[in-house]
Amino acid sequence: MDVKAWLTESFDEVIEVDDLTSSAAASFARFVDRHAAELAAVVALRRGGAGELVELTFRTGRPQQSVVPIRRTERIGVRFAGGDSMPFVYVLRSDFPDTAHQNLTAEGSPRAICIDDRSWAEARLTWTPAELVQRILAWFRRAAEGALHDARQPVDPLMFGTGYNIIMSRALIDNVNTQDLVAVPDDTGTLMRVIPLSQLQGRTLALPLTVAAYRVPPAQMVRLSFAPGNLGSLADLLAARGIDLFADLRTRLAEWLNDARTNAARINSCLAVVVEMPIISPDGIQQGTDFRAFVTAEKVGDIAVALGIAHKVESKDQGGAAGFVTALTAGAVDEAALIAMAVLPVEVHATFDRDLATRLAGRAIPDARKAVIVGGGAIGAHVAPCLTREGRFRWTVIDDDVLLPHNLARHVGFGGDVTRRKSELLAGALASILDDEDSVATAITAQVGVEGQQNDDVNAALDGADIIVDASASLLAERFLSDHYSKARRFSIFFSPAGDAAVLLAEPIDRSVTLRDLEAQYLRHVVREEALSGHLETPVRTFAYTGACRAITNLIPESRVMALSGLVAEGLGRAADADEGIIRIWSLGTEGQVRSFSYPAEDVRRFDVDGWQVSLDAGLRSRITAMRHECLPNETGGILLGVVDIPARKIHLADAAKAPADSIGSPTGFVRGTDGVQQLIDRSMAETQGQLRYVGEWHSHPPLVGVMPSVTDLSQINWLATIFDMDTLPGLMLIAGEAELAVVFMRHSEASSPLAERSVR
């Protein structure tokens, strides 16, 4: 290509700086003159049909050994087209290399480097000539270092530049031959939705469109460097990628012409050639696919004539409805006629499917795991759509509630949805986000975790799930889900009662730590972490939405729900991508500040004694060990705090307090004091809404003594069994030895025979 000829043709008038009408062009030219002499020098200022051009020599800062052949000084032209377009940077050299990050220019134009992909309307607010210069410099530097894009970015430029767009689902592209299509333009005429003719409703302006779709195999993929402008150059472009456009069109079009009556509409519609190109990153990995379309103004019939397989007929008598007939003997392809047929490059937007959602969320691998979410209330209705928009999960929504007016304060539902089942409402919302062939979401209207109620659908859904998300805000449902026979990994998400914090409990992938275990660990952190003081406090102000005494709802504004739900959704996605279990808490301050707390799930050891299960996690074990060690050679001890589930006969030990100040420890015994004990129990209860309670006593044994209860210990467990009988709980004592722990357990009714379970630490 001849740069000089292009320059004189496109920008025929050479002007002075005062003649520049574009203020950006003038300020750029002046900036270069006055401030950037060491970088660039203006050679000429030009004007033409395409706008104003500042032509300059530019020092590229090319390193000694450049990855692409850039010169130390390049001649460049910056075009200011006015209106809503970004200054366009041409490199005025016919042999400038084809690199990534160039704008696609028309055939016959010099190459243009893509230095800025923002919209001009937005960029101009802060645009300065210095920034333009800096961006050009940065482009050259990255080009020279072979770093124009990171490895995950596709090699092709996204912008076609014609401004025309069509929207089409992948399914439609894959089945273009099965139905007649029309393109329905929007009110600007530049954006068209391609739909089957059969779906066209009412009287709408619609362009009959025939689509021929091609797929470039990954191995054949090469970067586009120019946008083809006619059918001839389009055929060349495809030929370079292993596709013989004309031969294929001859076959396709001949078939339609053979049944011209049926295909009359098709033969008289415009042709759109849709090319599906793999997006290959520079490291050779396919990132997905991209669609480009090239639309002709000519009818399919006229193209068939140029291809030498049809004749145009003047009257219907000669060839039926189509106006074209098959040529009896196929003639030669009229290349000149095809080159004269202009094609308009058009961007194709595939509808929003899982692949696209995944990519736009910045992830690489689509996540179509089956997730059951229990609870379609505030947190579920925000977190699930958020994850769906990020391409995550195939959902089953379980809820038995209906949407009431006050729910609109914190939900995806609208006024018209009131009285609808939350399960169906949320599943419908999720399904409408992704254009996916597989069902994105289904609904089960049922209550979960109510004793005596079994629901086959619920059981089947839970059993078939990969992931179960408890968003029920109910301890009962959470524990039901924790105990369910399904092998799916569990998560629980909920807001604090005051709505100023959100919590995520994530089981490890092997479920060695369950939701129940995490619940106890979470409560320990709430009590121990000073910054979380008041985390579970019930707000003073609530709202009774009817006169009934349980019809109380919290006063949490939607803005907070959204903020916290976003944090939870991100945390949930991340936890679901990792194998480890985790507890996360996000606490939102009054000024919008977020504090984030993160705790690994601690391994749990379970003791089964007499129909009860006592669980003890590694965090607590090491804490007890440390306290024992600190007091050696004396014994030490204190109270135990834990979570109890009386019907399920489960006790989760959550925390062990250190010895009160007035305790007496010796190498042969320990007497627990009372200083501060009541206060600690009260505070733990208060901080955890009564969930973390006093469950027993612990003490240490000196080395070489073992962990079996001594005679003194036996009388203590007797005492414990007596007092815990008040709460229908067993007495519980934990003994920490050199290498072992023993849980001593006794129920009042059988006070004479305590049971002990030992465990090596």
Place this chain on the structure above:
Amino acid sequence: MQALVNFFPLGNADTARLDLADGRKVLIDFAAMRCDDDEDDQRCDLPTTLRRDMDKAGRDYFDAVCITHTDTDHCKGFGDFFWLDHAALYQGKGRVKIRELWVPAAAILEENLKDDARLVRAEARYRLRQGKGIRVFSRPERLKAWMEAEGIDFESRKHLIVDAGKLVPGYTLNGPEKVEFFVHCPFGWRQDENTVVDRNEDSIVMQATFVEGGRKTRLLLASDVNYETLAAIVKVSRKHGNEDRLAWDLMKLPHHCSYKSLGPERGSNETVPDPDVKWLFEDQRQPGSDIISPSWPIPVKGSKADDDVQPPHRQAANYHRRITVAHDGEFIVTMEHPSKSDPKPFAYKITAFGFALALAAPMVAGTAAAASPRAG
């Protein structure tokens, strides 16, 4: 951190600042040439420029300052700018400290010195006596007699002496500094035989090798030596199989583009180099290498400056330009870059792709931050 090699427009005078990958700073020569009372003096205000860089880096010292020889155009202003350990007069707020002073033996041995040369000598002698903060470039024998006469114990100072053909201790390619300095000159044999000290030919010549991303970039710092010394360096290096120690990507031209650093005759249009020097300039240069001439602008043919005996010599420049352009390189004259009317300091970045000129669009914030605006 990206290593930088900085040059400054100082007329016919040398200063190069090496900003190493680990943050260390090495200054090769210091020549504050600008006349403060002359507003038209286009030479850069070196003390201010260096101090601004110190402030930016949050430090008040150079890790090493190398005075290649004690001619004025290599050490002018030494006593005004640096904190000198040898006398309280040269100590005080604002003075820049020197962790390690590098000098040729000649700088210590030479008599009848004046001004800054004398101060360099005093400081070097003081540090040698203290046994720290100094490296002397020469064969040990040369110094031995003088040290004995001065009553300085030789054995305990021996480690401070760096011989030609060796690397300067403390700098390795594998360390975080990612640079090493190979010493070519002063030679042992020359210094042994010389009775009269010849400053230029006894000055320090080094090859600095930087490494970045596995790629080496070599900077040849050839002080003010003439073609005979260069030829001798070439011969010695070849004899020892050290040809690669004379390979270069960046060349700080010796003696301000003097023909005398090329060959015996100035020539009318182009100096013809001595064969060994030709080998150094043509065969040892790497593809795309640059030459930096620390000098006044190259005189135009027939101008008054063209007749001057002083460098830069047009004929030498013509040779360098022709060869450099043929090798896809650039010949940059410090007083001509970016323009004769407004020369400015400039820097090369050391990258994994070789060196590259450090370029940036001038920004308001950057300019404002470097200025001290006043309001009345």
